[in-house]
Amino acid sequence: MDEQLSSRGRQILEAIIEDYIVTAEPVGSRTITRRHPMSLSPATVRNVMADLEEMGFLASPHTSAGRIPTDKAYRFYVNSLLSVRNIGRDEQEEILRRCSVAGKDMAEVLKETSRMLSSTSHYMGIVVAPRFDANIFRQIEFVRLGSRRILAILVSRNGTVQNRIIEADEEIPADDLVKMSNYLNELLEGLTIAQVRKKLLQEMQSDKARYDQLMARALALSTKTVNEDDAEVFIEGQVNIFDQPEFADVAKMKDIFRTFEKKSTILQLFDRALVAEGVQIYIGAESHLSDMPGMSLITSTYVTGQNTLGVLGVVGPTRMGYAKVIPIVDYTAKLVSRLLEME
Amino acid sequence: MDEQLSSRGRQILEAIIEDYIVTAEPVGSRTITRRHPMSLSPATVRNVMADLEEMGFLASPHTSAGRIPTDKAYRFYVNSLLSVRNIGRDEQEEILRRCSVAGKDMAEVLKETSRMLSSTSHYMGIVVAPRFDANIFRQIEFVRLGSRRILAILVSRNGTVQNRIIEADEEIPADDLVKMSNYLNELLEGLTIAQVRKKLLQEMQSDKARYDQLMARALALSTKTVNEDDAEVFIEGQVNIFDQPEFADVAKMKDIFRTFEKKSTILQLFDRALVAEGVQIYIGAESHLSDMPGMSLITSTYVTGQNTLGVLGVVGPTRMGYAKVIPIVDYTAKLVSRLLEME
């Protein structure tokens, strides 16, 4: 069934896709010949288009409209047709400028990155923050707030801070708090947060803990601190989809916004991209998410050294400017990697 | 011009408003007599409605449609007609349950509160976090991340944490960091963050700083830490406005979402509510924000002791269920006050 595509077929398919990307209207044979002068008559183009439709690259909304590319067409376009042009000098600078907000903590940087992705691509920018789990323990600190209220602050090497308020069962003197943190800091030095979690459990069951009240309490406190890991997601530029004609309909809008309101769906999606390497492209149904029909996403992981930290990317309609967005995502991911590397 | 409203006039106005609140359709004389049996003929109602229109309580979209309440009508309704019914037992419990997420830091609690406000009211929930400025300094801590990278952690009495990564000009030994934080903790004890800011400036210009290198550096670092105050806003349930028929139009939707995307507008609005006390109601143009025509908001401040901490509230169409939402906002504000009080 998969007859080879003639060179002319490719050329016409490409023309159709590119036209559709900018106009969002079904494109017909006339239009093609007008906008991409290639010394062919509409009739010929029609024949070719009929072939392309049979091969599953095109679909017609109804008999007397033009044709629109299918997911398969976009896939082919991205794989074979598209010459990923290099990222523009000015774009590059814009990205660099926007991401290099000095002195901010990581969350701020990533949020700004997401915002930048959305405004340079004109679609939605998404950044999934590194799982706290993968970070390396740096220090734990306890601050007394009230007689029993204790603020626990957990710092990891890259400067991420997690804090949590703990109600202690009984009052703990300030000195003890210092001792406790000293003890823990020594104990947990150099471990990842995931390992820290395990270690704490082990320690609590060990003999030492049973004899040393203070230690036991320290362990209990820190377990409470460290015991959850909700990955953060930054989604920005949702309003951009209002400008996409294919969603210009309140019902569809609502669906989309609902989907992106609960971030778990997105997380699930991006988690898949996390295991892959480099730029990933999911076109339409390829995302296997029925919640977002007609949308594509372009993602890339960002890393430090060998470790994959997180994923970032852009979500837009399948009819998205791949040629422009792919290099943006790619460059941004590398940039963010570099920025975090320095830490 | 402000002729007195007859008791019958009030009654009919109330009927119209309440009808419009549930149907969102212009209401006519027939409808009124049908739905609110009050032994009056449509013709009579018509006469009264004409009077009400002249007085500025009603407006007709066009001659042969029913009439809709004006802002003035809602204002009158809220001031004079509305009997704020007590909050329902079950609603109260729902709110209590949703807000009492133990062990979370304040940001989480407020975010959840906002989410709760939106889902119980079916409009948009907004919570403005306390200005960090007003908090009372508790402790500052420096953590070394790299040779020159230092993480500064600022804790206030109520457990709010702000942290910031600082690039130092030169390497600072760990001991010095401890000394510095000790010095600062003593210096800043008990001040509000706003005062801290001033104090730091003063100190830096004092003689001591000129002689004591270390102290000077400590001051410089902490100034960097403390030198910004971006109030946080939690806006949740934006999708709810998709269900409001008056905004069922892509252009209006877009405007609204755009407005709420940059939170500064909202902040500006809520800042005004901050100085007032208790429940505030802004109907339509009363908010003086041309960015959100046709919307009302109901806010209340939350406090601990004498201090106003922040504002929370609900934003919806002017045609909003005031009778239901007002007690919700009121109760929630009091609850949040209580929750933070305990800290």
Added chain:
DNA sequence: CATTAGCACTCGATTTGTTTGAGTGCTAAT
């Protein structure tokens, strides 16, 4: 024999016209 001109045909979108019905204001009867 691939290409193209020609042509009848389709079908959504747009336009125009008609009907419907909820609503109004006014007047005259109650």
Added chain:
DNA sequence: ATTAGCACTCAAACAAATCGAGTGCTAATG
């Protein structure tokens, strides 16, 4: 003062007519 009656209005809903971009097919063409 209230209401029944009536002529009038106007958006919305529906239907028919028209338009036009597009199609598939066939026959002519280089």
